[in-house]
Structures are given as structure tokens and as C-alpha cells.
Amino acid sequence: MSSATESVARMPTGEIREKKAINTRILICLFMVLAVIGTINLWSGTAGGAIFYAQLRHLALGFVAFIVCAFFVHPRHLATYAYWLFGAICALLIAVLAIGRIGGGAQRWIDLGFIGMQPSEPAKVIVAIVTARFFAVAKQSQPYRIRDMWPLLAMLSILFLLIFTQPDLGTACLVAGVGVVQICFMRIDRRTIGAVVLIAMIAIPIVWVFFMYDYQKLRVINFLNPEYDVKGTGYNALQSLVAIGSGGLNGKGFMAGTQTQLSFLPKGHTDFVFSVFAEEHGFKGGALLFLLFGGIAYVALEIARQAKDMFSAQLAVGLAAFIFFEFVVNVGMVLRMFPIVGIPLPFFTYGGSILLTVCAALGMLVSIDRDNLGRFRRPASLGRKR
């Protein structure tokens, strides 16, 4: 007997119908509002033009991805095919390293014939799926130690290294970070935590000296000395901060941000897109944006809390971490709280890969929520040991 029929059997049909899908509704609202704001902001950031229309096409694809993930892909599907997805993304990442297109100083793009894509973006979600799958299967009652998690850590390391060598330290760290958050939701052995902290303290200087590229080091240096070399490497960062700061409480108005419209902010559609928004809509607009992203994280965690099985809970936590990290790292970087890394702001930064990934992630969250409420029939053929 499948667990789906079990849970339905435990609850009378009427009760299910009465329980409102409040999380799903909030999530869809946040999704819509952010998509609309982000796309309109892109219009201002690029002064209209081809990029805006391209992003509209991406958004249409994103909706399709959202619908598919929310209504046609059961979490159990994802759990079952997690390692297949892992294999596929590894293959794509290797392909990127082998035949990828170079953009912005790093090899991040792969040409799929009809569309270019950045496999490192879906990797952020797949890492959540893989980690969730690992913990859903492990069923360990003792706190986890390193040796209990070695297959998972191995997989995370593979993804990290594949993305790191593109090179894209920011995305690699974010991918690892999603996995780490998911691990933190399990019970971890105290000695293991201590050991990891110790290793990190030793490893960071070694990474700095031997593994980081010059431009990455420069970004960190720039972050530490903001006024160093105004027109050089720190120019983007400084001008974006000027854009944000000059927005004030109310902002300069839509399409009236002088930093953006007069090109002092060189690329108003890239990872610095938040400064366009903050310049034109001020502190009020920025605070609203923070609440919207904070809201997504909260709702995602709420979905995780209500999840019935370990995989769904873990996946929701991972997706929450993914979206929230994207937001925090990007905005923190633009606000000069973090070094400059190539993390896009979901819905705001131009790009198909990240938009589709975020739409799919939101779709998965809806799918989990629907499963929680028993509205998603669990596929009977899956979930058994072969």
C-alpha cells in the first residue's frame, strides 16, 4: 500500500478541502509581484530595448517551468530521479568546461543550439534535491558524523569543484552553502562541527594563496578597501553604492535614476540591478523588496515545517536557502557587505537560466505544499526499494 493512500485514508475528504492552501497562495502572490517588479525594473535598467523583451520571453518560459514543477512533478519524482539529475548536471558542467562559451572572464555558458544556458544555475536546485534525497534515504537515528555523510560530501565537492573551476567562486560557495544549510537541519555530531570549523580556518588562507584567481582576489581587496582605485576594478561597486545612496527615502522615480539612465552605473541589468531599483524607488522600495524575499524564505520554511516526509522537508529547506541566499548575497554584495561575486538577484537580473531555475524552485515548493495538503496524488510506482 502506498503512503499516499494511507494519508488520504487517515483524513476525511471534507477536511482536506476545507484546509486552505495558504502557503501556495502567498507564494504565488510573491512570485507574481516580484516577477512584475523585477521585469519592469529591467525596463528602466536597460532603457527598454532588446534585453527587456528577451527577459519577457524568459519569464514566459519560467511560467511554464513553474506550472510543470508545481502541478506535474511530484516531490517523489524528484527524490527518485535525484541522482540522475545529479549525473546530468555534472555532465553539463563538464561540458561547460570542455566546450563552454566564455563570458565575463569565465567559462560559464554552454550552447544548446537554440538557447545558451548556464548549468551552474540549475545546479543550485539540484544540490538541494540531492541532499534531500541523501537524508531521506539515510534514516539514521544517531547524530551525523563526517563518515556518515561521505557520499553526500563527495557529491557536494564534485559540484563545488566543477563550478569553482569555471571559475565561479560565488556560485560554487552558494551551491555548497545550500547543502550545508540542509545538513544543519539534521542532527550533527558536536565533535564534527568543531573539526569542520578548525579545518575551515586552516583551509581559507591556503585557498586564497593557491586556488583563487587574481580577479577574485581583487574583488575581495576591493571589498575591504572601497575607495581604492575608483575608476578601475572598484568602479562598478562604488557607482552602484552611489546609485543606491542617492536614492534616499523616496527614490528618484521610475526611469529617472540619473546614475542608471546616464550610464554611470555601467550595467543596469546585471548583478547590480538592485541599485537601479534602490535608486529609483528609494528606501521604501528597497525595504519592500526585502520583505518580499524574506516572505518567500519564511513561507518556504513553513512549507518545510509542514512537510510530511524527510525528502520534502529537506528539499523545501534547500530551496528556501537557495532563494534566500541568492537575495542576501546579491543585495549584500551591491550594498558592499560582501565581496563582489557573480550571484544574480532572482527576477531582477537579466538571464534565462536563473529565472527558469527560480521559477522551477518556486514550482517545487508549491508542489511540496500541495503534497502536504494531500492534493497531489503520490505516484504509486515510485518510492519502493528496487
Next chain:
Amino acid sequence: MQRLFNETQQIGPGRFMWANIAVVAIVSALLFRLWYVQIYRGDYYRQISENNRIQYIEVPAARGIVYDRNGQTVLGNRPYFDLVYVPQFVKDTDTTFKILSRLLHVPAPVFQRRLNMAKGLPKYLPVSLKRNLSLHEVAVIESNKIFLPGIDVAQAPRRDYKAVTPSHVVGYLGEISKKELVRQNDENPDNPYRAGDLIGKQGLEARWERYLRGDRGNRLIQVDAFGRQVDSLERASLNLPEVAAVPGSDLILTIDMELQVIAQEAFKGKNGAVVALDPRTGEILAMVSEPGYDPNLYQTGMSADKYRSLVANPYKPFLDKTTGGIFMPGSTWKAVVAVAGLEEGVINANKTIYCPGYYTLGDKTMKCHAHQGHGTVNLRKALMKSCDVYFYNLGVELGVDRIARYANELGMGQKLGVNLNMELPGLVPTTAWKRLTARVPWAAGETPSVAIGQGAVQTTPMQMAALYAEIGMEGKLFRPHLVRRIVNHVGETVLTEEPELIRTAKIRPETWRLVKEGLTAVVMDQEGTGKNARVEGQVVAGKTGSVQVVSLSRNSGKGQKDVSMQWREHAMFTAFSPAENPEIALAIVSEHDIVGGGGASAAPVAGKILNAFWRLKKDRARLAQAAQTPKAEERDVKRN
């Protein structure tokens, strides 16, 4: 059947609580940072953002205009047309230059060079490709403008130099030097100069630079990151302030431009200087230094060859000889010696000396300019005929130090304080001076030369005019000056130069009377040497002078034309008119004159100037009278 997946959640609620706390904390931290950047530091960043987009464009000020005493323009401005290239609007540089090259017959690389010089400047700043376009060129450019996006004809006020503009009086403008830039900006930090600014280098332009230059204005424009001017964005609310340029103050000179032009024409072809003063005030009515130069050469650009030829000219075109040229005064100096003789009682009106045509002192014989001799001469005749022997005797009797005492009393050997171009003090030799400079005692044989204004005596034409003004005014000397008033652009007088009495020579009136009588005879007597300077209806007192540059024997028997330039005599004439209460005093110094001595060459120039002076005075009085009649007023009202 063993389940593959863990079908229970098993995550403790604490984890979610901590996760939510973390989310709230992180969002709060970001929010705090956003507040810090946008609200707390908002003004700072707004300022940077404004500095980014707003740029100053400086608007040059027109220099002040120079008027003469009657309100006639001596030096004005007129618009000049420049061909400018505005980088932000030019589509194809090569094509544009090709078209321009064909239209203006200038090779394209010339334009390219001008453009390269402006490399690195913002794109909204126009680059000047060719200055001072002719009206024809302006028409050609304007009619082809459709093919020349980004090419414009810009207009700028510049100095309008005319052929009669007295070059040494107004001076010229040149690019400010690095040293001047530092000095000027230290002295006057409110309205600083920039590298490449024009600054007065000589004459009035330099002397009154501070008043003439004006304050540059500025305009604010909005630019983008590429330095292009952008008007579209929030133009209405932009409302950028604009500070209009303040034109420089105008000078009102003491010069009478009509007299100046006449003096220039009368002196044409000669080299040297002419100065005309009003003895009652020290106002300079006309001053000419020849040869001059074309001040426009500096404005339009001068070739290296042209510059070299100007510098190499032996007549020194850049030197203002009125105050910077030193000459032996020659016979015009005899008035000084006469004053000394009368004051010391060495001579009186009746004392006579026999002139045989030569004078012997020890074993040295000096000739009088009239080789046949003047016979018996008294003071009047000695001045009238410019008898050298009379003054040799007088000079030797006085001694050089007594001559010098009276020369100094009259103000010779000192700067007058004209304060325009370089001014030299001249030289009145004394025994002490000789000991000090040459370290040998004064030789008695030098005294006769000093007595006739030669030897070591040196004066400037300005001093000679001032000397005769002082004689005319019987001992009162006013500082020669050139500017009456300076009026700013709204018509307020910002500076007035009042007549300044700088010397009252302690000389007995009887002495003045006798000297004036002799000087009057020079012009008015039938036998006088300066009768070429006569004016109908006016009394003119004056003195001729011919200065030998080398000893007479060298040139004997030759006309001036046959002598090479540097051995020719200087011709001089100094005068004042009328003899009592004079209204004009003047000095003419023609160096290495080709016509002849003072009487033949310089006196006619003085005659022309004095004639013009009195004619102009009469004409102006008549005009003023006509303007005062009631009928004239009616007529003016009707016309308006």
C-alpha cells in the same frame, strides 16, 4: 516491503525557529545597511551622484573696452568665428575631415592634429579646428552643415585690432605662462586663471589686466558617463543655475584718439617716439612708439619666422620707446643748462659770448653745429640758434655737478611713474657717478658734451615731454598718466586717476621767463631753428635737437641718406604751447633720422601735431556750442 524513503519528517521544531530567527536577523541587517546607505549617508551619495552628472561649462568674459578721452573706441571687441568639432555629435570623423578639408582647403591631418591635442577631454566640450574663419568660410560651412553633423561655427568675442590701434599703448594678449599662472592665482584666488587663458602681456592690457579681464561665467549641463551632454532626463525639474559672464571694466583714457592718429601719421616712416602731454594735469594725449607691431598676430597665431623677424628687427618693434627708449637729449637739454646758469648767476639775460664756430678746452677743440659761428650771442639767441659754443662756456663755468643739481631739481634722471610699460630713469652724470661706475675721475673735457645734452646724459622721450611741460608750467610737474577712469560693466566708476603733482621745482620766476623767451624765439623768431613747428594763431615754445651718434667728422660732407643707419643723427623736437599756461607739451624723438636734424625733420612733425591739437580744440568748442543751442535740442528730440 522496505521503504526506500523516510516517510516521517523528524526535523525538530527548534531548527525551524532558529532558521526563522536567522532570516529575520539577516533581513534586518540588510535593512539596516540599506538605511545607513540611503538615509544616513544619503546626502553624501547624492552629492557624488550630482557631481557625476553635472558639469560646469565655462563661459569666457569679454574683455573691457578701451575708450579715449572723448568716448571714441581705441580698442574694442568683435565676434570672431571658430570652426569647432563637438565629439559627441560627430558620426564619422574621417568623412567629416575629408569634407572640411575640401571646403576650407586645409589638409585633413591638420584637423586630426587639433583633435589629438584635445584627447581625453569630455565629449561635450567643443574642440576648435580652425580659428578666425572668414565670413566666406562661415557661409561655406553653414550651407554644408547637413553633411557635417557635430561641426559647428562658434562665436567668441575677441579684440578687434585696427590698423591705427597704437600697439604699445594697448599692448597685446598672450597665453598665460606657468609662472604668471601661479602668481596671479595666489594674488587673486577668487577668479582664477586656467592654463591657456589669455592675459595682457604689454601696455594697458597688462597694466589693467585685473580690471579688463572680467569674470568668467559658467553654465551647468547634465552629462552621461561617456561625457556626452544629455538634455532629455528630467529637463523640466533640472533647472540648473547659470552664472552669466561679467564683462571686464572699460578704460577711459587720457589719450585723444584723433590726435593720436594724426601723430601716428605725422611720424610715419620714422623710428622713435612721440609723446604729447597736457602740462596742466599730466594727462597723456598721444604717445607713439615706432616701429610698432600688429597685436593681432598674437591673437591669430604667428609663424616662428614672423616672430624671429620681429625680434631681430634693429629698431626693436616690441620696445615701448616712450618710456623704455633712452636717448641723449641733445640740444633740448640746453634749457636745463640755461636754468642752472640763470639760477647760479653764471649768466643773465644780457651776458654775451662770442661764438667763432668752435670751442677750445685744453688741447681739445669742439665745433659748433654752425661751422661759421654765431657771432656774439646772448641767452635768447643762444637758445634760438641752438649755439653750442655758448653752452660749452656756460657748462664749463657751471661744472657738471651744478648742471646735475638743477637737472635733478627738474626731475631728470628719475622715473616719472607712468606705470605702463617698462620705464627707465635715464641718467644725469655727475663726478660722483663717474667715480662710482667707471672708477676714474671726471675728465674736464666731458663737461662741454653734457652741457649740450650729449655724452653720458640719457633721457626718455616721456621725460623730455615732461621736462618741457614743467618748463611751460614754471616748475609744476604732474605725473604723466594714461587712464582717467575705469568704469565697470554697469557703469559705476571703479577707479579714477586724478592729476598728481609730483614735483614743484624751486626756480625763480625770472629764470622761467628768460628761458621761455628763448624757447619761444626758437619757433616764433624768423631765425629760430624750430620755425617748422609754427601754428597759425598760437604761440609755440620749443627746442630742436640733433644728436650726433658719432663724431661729426665721420659724416662730414654727407647727407643723412648717404650715411649708414646706425651712424645717422637722432632728430628731436620738444615744445609746449602756448608759452604761457600751456595746454600741450610734446617731445618727438626720431632715431637715426633719414631726413635730417631736429629742425628739418622733427619740428614739422610737431607742427602737424600742434596744428591738429588747436584745430580739434576749436572744432570741438564749436560743436559743443552748437549742441547747446535750443534749436539743436528740439532737433534732437524730433529725431528721437
